[in-house]
Amino acid sequence: MTALPGVKALVFDTFGTVVDWRSGIARDARTFLARHGRGDADPVAFADAWRKRYQPAMEAVRSGRRPFTRLDVLHRENLDGVLTDHGLDPAGIAAEELDWLNRAWHRLDPWPDAIPGLLRLRAKHFLAPLSNGNILLLANMAKRAGIPWDAVLGAEAAQAYKPQPEAYLRTAEILGLQPGEVALVAAHNGDLAAARRSGLKTAFVLRPTEHGPNQTTDLGAAQEWEVVTDSFEDLADRLGC
Structure with missing residues (x-):
């Protein structure tokens, strides 16, 4: 039984979640x-x-x-x-x-688990960034780092910056999916909370050194997200990929 039943697309916060x-x-x-x-x-x-x-x-x-x-x-x-x-x-x-x-x-580098995990997740899910980054930025990043997105959706697509609801809802609409068929993967509780309010499913991935060794924020799940994990590879395990 997958941890995210009914989810067809995984969309990812990028700065801090996918890349360092x-x-x-x-x-x-x-x-x-x-x-x-x-x-x-x-x-x-x-x-x-x-x-x-x-x-x-x-x-x-x-x-x-x-x-x-x-x-x-x-x-x-x-x-x-x-x-x-x-x-x-x-x-x-x-x-x-x-x-x-x-x-x-x-030119940012992915966390060590990001590419292996994404390659596994892609076997069963449509993958795209849901980032405040623009399309060229995200495309260049993916090209350099080998990030295996199925589509690159920058903030221009939604014409909104997270945590505005439009950022989440327009992304789901662009993908032709209902909000509940999309899950946001993020290392930031605030981002996940906004996604949940918009009807998306949620997966928290711990990135305890995003802000350096003395990080004080997002060191644990602030709510009962559908998935709580510490790597993309473990997320793939949880989703049966």
């Missing part, structure tokens, strides 16, 4: 900062500072203060602020250099 954003951003930030005379700066702190601007930037879209704007654009705007905070003037850096660093979000 913190290490990937720090890797490229280290190169960039050294190239621009700030080799003394902490690249992990740089990654955290950049990510800290993520939710406030999307909130401007969610609240209607600005029209829908893809994440690549928001990341690029946020990068200017982070560079300024680190003593660098974005206006004095070549556009190609800034674009290279902004594309660090396209």
